[in-house]
Amino acid sequence: MTAEIIDGKAFAARLRGEVAEQVAVLKRDHGITPGLAVVLVGEDPASQVYVRNKHKQTLEAGMESFEHRLPAETPEAELLDLVGRLNADPAVHGILVQLPLPDHIDAEKVIAAIDPDKDVDGFHVSNVGRLATGQAALVPCTPLGCLMLLRDRLGSLSGREAVVIGRSNIVGKPMAQLLLRDSATVTIAHSRTRDIEAVVRRAEIVIAAVGRPRMVTGDWLRPGATVIDVGINRIEDPEAGKTRLVGDCDFESCAAVAGAITPVPGGVGPMTIACLLANTLTATCRAAGLPAAEGLTA
Amino acid sequence: MTAEIIDGKAFAARLRGEVAEQVAVLKRDHGITPGLAVVLVGEDPASQVYVRNKHKQTLEAGMESFEHRLPAETPEAELLDLVGRLNADPAVHGILVQLPLPDHIDAEKVIAAIDPDKDVDGFHVSNVGRLATGQAALVPCTPLGCLMLLRDRLGSLSGREAVVIGRSNIVGKPMAQLLLRDSATVTIAHSRTRDIEAVVRRAEIVIAAVGRPRMVTGDWLRPGATVIDVGINRIEDPEAGKTRLVGDCDFESCAAVAGAITPVPGGVGPMTIACLLANTLTATCRAAGLPAAEGLTA
Numbered sequence: 001m002t003a004e005i006i007d008g009k010a011f012a013a014r015l016r017g018e019v020a021e022q023v024a025v026l027k028r029d030h031g032i033t034p035g036l037a038v039v040l041v042g043e044d045p046a047s048q049v050y051v052r053n054k055h056k057q058t059l060e061a062g063m064e065s066f067e068h069r070l071p072a073e074t075p076e077a078e079l080l081d082l083v084g085r086l087n088a089d090p091a092v093h094g095i096l097v098q099l100p101l102p103d104h105i106d107a108e109k110v111i112a113a114i115d116p117d118k119d120v121d122g123f124h125v126s127n128v129g130r131l132a133t134g135q136a137a138l139v140p141c142t143p144l145g146c147l148m149l150l151r152d153r154l155g156s157l158s159g160r161e162a163v164v165i166g167r168s169n170i171v172g173k174p175m176a177q178l179l180l181r182d183s184a185t186v187t188i189a190h191s192r193t194r195d196i197e198a199v200v201r202r203a204e205i206v207i208a209a210v211g212r213p214r215m216v217t218g219d220w221l222r223p224g225a226t227v228i229d230v231g232i233n234r235i236e237d238p239e240a241g242k243t244r245l246v247g248d249c250d251f252e253s254c255a256a257v258a259g260a261i262t263p264v265p266g267g268v269g270p271m272t273i274a275c276l277l278a279n280t281l282t283a284t285c286r287a288a289g290l291p292a293a294e295g296l297t298a
Numbered sequence: 299m300t301a302e303i304i305d306g307k308a309f310a311a312r313l314r315g316e317v318a319e320q321v322a323v324l325k326r327d328h329g330i331t332p333g334l335a336v337v338l339v340g341e342d343p344a345s346q347v348y349v350r351n352k353h354k355q356t357l358e359a360g361m362e363s364f365e366h367r368l369p370a371e372t373p374e375a376e377l378l379d380l381v382g383r384l385n386a387d388p389a390v391h392g393i394l395v396q397l398p399l400p401d402h403i404d405a406e407k408v409i410a411a412i413d414p415d416k417d418v419d420g421f422h423v424s425n426v427g428r429l430a431t432g433q434a435a436l437v438p439c440t441p442l443g444c445l446m447l448l449r450d451r452l453g454s455l456s457g458r459e460a461v462v463i464g465r466s467n468i469v470g471k472p473m474a475q476l477l478l479r480d481s482a483t484v485t486i487a488h489s490r491t492r493d494i495e496a497v498v499r500r501a502e503i504v505i506a507a508v509g510r511p512r513m514v515t516g517d518w519l520r521p522g523a524t525v526i527d528v529g530i531n532r533i534e535d536p537e538a539g540k541t542r543l544v545g546d547c548d549f550e551s552c553a554a555v556a557g558a559i560t561p562v563p564g565g566v567g568p569m570t571i572a573c574l575l576a577n578t579l580t581a582t583c584r585a586a587g588l589p590a591a592e593g594l595t596a
Contacts, residue, residue, distance in 0.1 A: 108433070125427030132426045132475075133467045135406070159490045161497075167478055169431045177430075180465055180486055185497060187485040188478055192457045199459075199483060 003227075003258040006149055012270035015148070015296075016061055019277045022293045023062040026284065034284035035064035036094040036120065036276075037086045041079060041105065042072035047098045054096070054273055061277050066092060076105045080113050087115040093287055094120035094280035117287060120279040122174065131177050131298070136286070138279050139298045143175035145271025146207055146228045147182070147298060153226055153260055154205070158183035163200050165189045165216065165248070166209035171230050175207050178298050196220075206258075208248035218253030227254055227261040230268050301525070301556040304447055310568035313446070313594075314359055317575045320591045321360040324582065332582035333362035334392040334418065334574070335384045339377060339403065340370035345396045352394070352571055359575050364390060374403045378411050385413040391585055392418035392578035415585060418577040420472065429475050429596070434584070436577050437596045441473035443569025444505055444526045445480070445596060451524055451558055452503070456481035461498050463487050463514065463546070464507035469528055473505050476596055494518075504556075506546035516551030525552055525559040528566050 026032045036058050040051045051067065058065035068082060079097075086095045095118045101107045111119070116126035122140035130137035150157060162184040166172035172188060179186045189199045191210075200206055200220045208216050209230035221227065231248030247264030255261050262268055278296040285292045324330045334356050338349045349365065356363035366380060377395075384390045393416045399405045409417070414424035420438040428435035448455060460482040464470035470486060477484045487497045489508075498504055498518045506514050507528035519525065529546030545562030553559050560566055576594040583590045 125431060125433065126423050127427070128430045129423030129425070129427035132430055132471055133423060135423065159492045161492070173430055173478075176486075180471075180488075183488070183490040185485065185487055185491040187483065188474075189483055190478075190481070192481040193483040194457045194459070 003255040004153075004260040005255075006153060006226075006228075006260050006262045006267060008145070008149060008262055008267040009270045011149060011152065012145070012274040015271070015274040016057060016277060018293075019274070019281050019296065020061045022281055022296070026281075026288075026290075027062070030288060030290070032284060032288055033062070033064050033091075034093050034280050035066060035091045036096065036280045037066040037068065037089075037092045039068045039070065039079070039082060039086075039095070039097045041070045041074050041098070042102050044100065047100075050273075051098055054276060057273050057277060058280070063277070063280060064091065072102050074102075074105075076109070079105060079110060083110060083113045087113075087118060092118065093284040094118055094276075096121050096276065118283055120276055120283055122279065123169070128169075128174070131174060131181075134181065136292075137298070138283060139178065140170055140174045141272045141275035141279060142171050142209075142230060142268060143178055144275045144278070144298055145268055146175060146230065147178045148275070148295075149228060149262065149268070149271065150205060150226065151182070156182075157205070160184045160204045161187075161202055162205035162207070163187045163189055163203035164207045164209065165196070165200065166207075166211070166230075168209065171209040172207075175209065179205070179207075181298065210248050212248055213246050214248070214250040216249040216254060218250065218255075218257040221254060221257040223257050224259035225257070227258045228268060229254075229262050229264055232264060232269060301553040302558040303553075304451060304524075304526075304558050304560045304565060306443070306447060306560055306565040307568045309447060309450065310443070310572040313569070313572040314355060314575060316591075317572070317579050317594065318359045320579055320594070324579075324586075324588075325360070328586060328588070330582060330586055331360070331362050331389075332391050332578050333364060333389045334394065334578045335364040335366065335387075335390045337366045337368065337377070337380060337384075337393070337395045339368045339372050339396070340400050342396075342398065345398075348571075349396055352574065355571050355575060356578070361575070361578060362389065370400050372400075372403075374407070377403060377408055381408060381411045385411075385416060390416065391582040392416055392574075394419050394574065416581055418574055418581055420577065421467070426467070426472070429472060429479075432479065434590075435596070436581060437476065438468055438472045439570045439573035439577060440469050440507075440528060440566060441476055442573045442576070442596055443566055444473060444528065445476045446573070446593075447526060447560065447566070447569065448503060448524065449480070454480075455503070458482045458502045459485075459500055460503035460505070461485045461487055461501035462505045462507065463494070463498065464505075464509070464528075466507065469507040470505075473507065477503070477505075479596065508546050510546055511544045512546070512548040514547040514552060516548065516553075516555040519552060519555040521555050522557035523555070525556045526566060527552075527560050527562055530562060530567060
């Protein structure tokens, strides 16, 4: 094994520390406490874990956390009404509606109802459009975290050849925009890509975000490539007789070829909530007409 | 010379004919006449030519054309006020503010003021975001025209390797989104791309949109590639003692290697206004709750 392991857990802890420092400065100098509202509809177990972690880390960063837990049968109109009240609440700087939503609620409509300047998930079409046109946007948390890890390891990304595997609205497409903004040469590969191994093998930077366990193997990689594995897939482990988490990359074979790689768990995963806090801070600063903190935005 | 010449002029004429037919149907069946408002601020000679052509072709398609010519010194607030009135006018289905605007006017602010559902240029962040997330958008005219030419020549673009040279908000980036939507494997190359010749040589589809006269030469191309040349550059022609238009591709050498290529002029150029008419028709249909005409949208 030759690759350096990119420690996303440690990086995320440092990032949360920086956010907490900035929050303290905001309070001291401006009397402003950033507030994050998280809305959870229903009882999805994974969502409950996420929301609990977000709540805990929001408080640890010195921010206010507003939790709204609604029953699964909440009518869409009621959820939209809550979003409207959060939009109007000056103590709330960031709003996150935990996905997935129950089937009877149109997620696109709910996201569209969030004030784009409070949309700390970066999913509102206005933020997608701002990101794509180079305006100040709130950027989806997971690709923002990947970008931070890449910049930390590689410095400038300008001119580097990057391949993003996966074209989701949540990771693949915003990731490509961020890499392009940093002047990488960006290719988006996906399920219809022919000879995907050859396409990936060109890349100095590989972002795997497809949700297929261990799809990318070491023979797909250019030696020395930096590999960011966004996948979090739960698989059966017959030997241990239980399940475990693996990424979209086959860690063992990839680590033998890559120059650096994020592990799963402990790589990209912890960056997502840290970037949510960074986005909440950014939204707070912008709402107050203050410059966003260096290094915490794209 | 081996490449087939893609006749954008003839294609655009057919497209305008289809739009005119659909306009006639809309009038007959629904009593609706699509209306396009074009706003020109100042006396830029090139803009005056464009606006005159748009006006003429809008009328030829059976649509209403509303021209608003304002003096160069028009205050921004007055322009924003006009946009507001056009947004509210039910006879106006499409609004186009001709760019560039005079320096004292913030173009971003003006575009943001246009109702996204009337934004037939497709430049509003909401349309950029809708395009990127797969929602029904109004798509910028030039890349939409390129997409139509590609689909016409190649049929399905799924799995094809495409390289877009240039990352402008008007052409390169929306072009990449459109190709991705059609499931091509898309690379965006630009001024910082290393060994750009090698990157372009991978592609079955090359879109050149950089604005550098004859930058792409035949030795950059994979034999048989389909080349769409978006560049319109005016250069001195010392032999003829006057200026002439050339593309971003060196036509002679590229045509010797490509499978098909658009000429300049007569390739992509005529598609832009035809797609503006198509977008105006699409906006009209959507505003009336009718399905947009097949083949006229992305």
